[in-house]
Amino acid sequence: MSITSAAGTGWLDPSLSAIMSERRQLINLAYRLLGSLADAEDVVQETYTRWYAMSRQQQEAIESPGAWLTRVASRICLDQLDSARVRRERYVGEWLPEPLPDHREWTSGGVPADPADRVTLDESVSIAFLVVLDSMTPAERVAFVLHDVFRYPFAEVAEIVGRTPVACRQLASSARRRIDASRAPAAPASQQAGIVRDFKQAWEAKDINALIGLLDPDATGIADVGGLVSALLHPIEGSEQIARYFLDIAVRASGMTMTERMVNGQPGLVLQLGEATTAVLGFDIAGDRIKRIWAVRNPDKLRPWTAG
Known part of the structure; x- marks a missing residue:
């Protein structure tokens, strides 16, 4: 993805490198929330589009651009999760998350070679983990992933989800119980x-x-x-x-x-x-x-x- 100036202004963005350095974090977050790399890429594209739709003054007024990008991407994912339940009703057969190979095996014809587009592979992207995440309500999933996986405090999660911090804590706790109940003793x-x-x-x-x-x-x-x-x-x-x-x-x-x-x-x-x-x-x-x-x-x- 290449963006060199704010939309319609022609001025070079001196913070472009810092803004774009958030891309991998956003891809990782959106994939865990949606279970689809294609959808995650669309979410990140839309997030950056919204950033560059703002004026320079609006951007400079944002104290933490990285936090702003995360909030916007999370909210877009939350909206998509709400609509995904309707789409799943029309899906033919069972739905599973989009599987990802090890980053060393990603090919030029599939996932872009840019390291910023690679998903960090750990327990939170295993098929088993994503299948359980998909059984949660959208609010549970977002609260749990933001807090338990990405370590965002509940005060920030609450702002994204539109609930109180106490309610978000309860959502994450409910999600955690689902994860724990699904886990079997892992073999080496x-x-x-x-x-x-x-x-x-x-x-x-x-x-x-x-x-x-x-x-x-x-x-x-x-x-x-x-x-x-x-x-x-x-x-x-x-x-x-x-x-x-x-x-x-x-x-x-x-x-x-x-x-x-x-x-x-x-x-x-x-x-x-x-x-x-x-x-x-x-x-x-x-x-x-x-x-x-x-x-x-x-x-x-x-x-x-x-x-x-």
């Missing part, structure tokens, strides 16, 4: 990677017994297709049903390749047919069993995984 990263590798090998070998053995008996499989590709529109429940479904894919998808990749900071799999990425799989692993598999197949959400 190396163990998670090993289980994903075993799943990949069992899938490639079409070994249904090995697949079942890697899945928790009450495991759930969820696919996000958005009505753009064929797949089951409802979750699959149970280890045997999931194993049979994946085995059927292996039989039908001749030429499919699977690659172990990091998905939102966690070990996952990327499926390709030729040069096209057809699915990104995220895993929720507790102990030595897979509890959940999230398969994003909506091509609109696979942009960061598209080569070239």
Whole structure:
């Protein structure tokens, strides 16, 4: 993104570097709030548009431009979260957040190479975490992310959300309870990677017994297709049903390749047919069993995984 002067004035902005240095923070915030990199980029673009729509005098009167940008971006996200619930009612099948590769794997054809557009990958962007965030009310989500993830004081959160600091504290507390209730004892990263590798090998070998053995008996499989590709529109429940479904894919998808990749900071799999990425799989692993598999197949959400 390149902006060298305030809109309609022609004067060079001496604080441009300081203003634009906030971009990565805003991208990180908006992605966690919306679960979509494309939407996050739109929010940041709109935030800067509003900044440069102000006069020079108006900008200079703002004591902390970074705080102003955060407030505006957060409010735009809050509005989008309110309208997203209406859009989700029209969404075909299950909705999952847009998966992100490790920043070292982002490609020129997908996510821009500018480091300011990269999302910092930690627990707060894992698929499991974002799925729980999506179950919250917009106010809960914004209050929790701003306070617990980005460490904004409740007085500032209250100004953004339009509630009292006490109410925002309660919103964040409610959200925190949801997060804690969803957490299973996390397996070490190396163990998670090993289980994903075993799943990949069992899938490639079409070994249904090995697949079942890697899945928790009450495991759930969820696919996000958005009505753009064929797949089951409802979750699959149970280890045997999931194993049979994946085995059927292996039989039908001749030429499919699977690659172990990091998905939102966690070990996952990327499926390709030729040069096209057809699915990104995220895993929720507790102990030595897979509890959940999230398969994003909506091509609109696979942009960061598209080569070239």
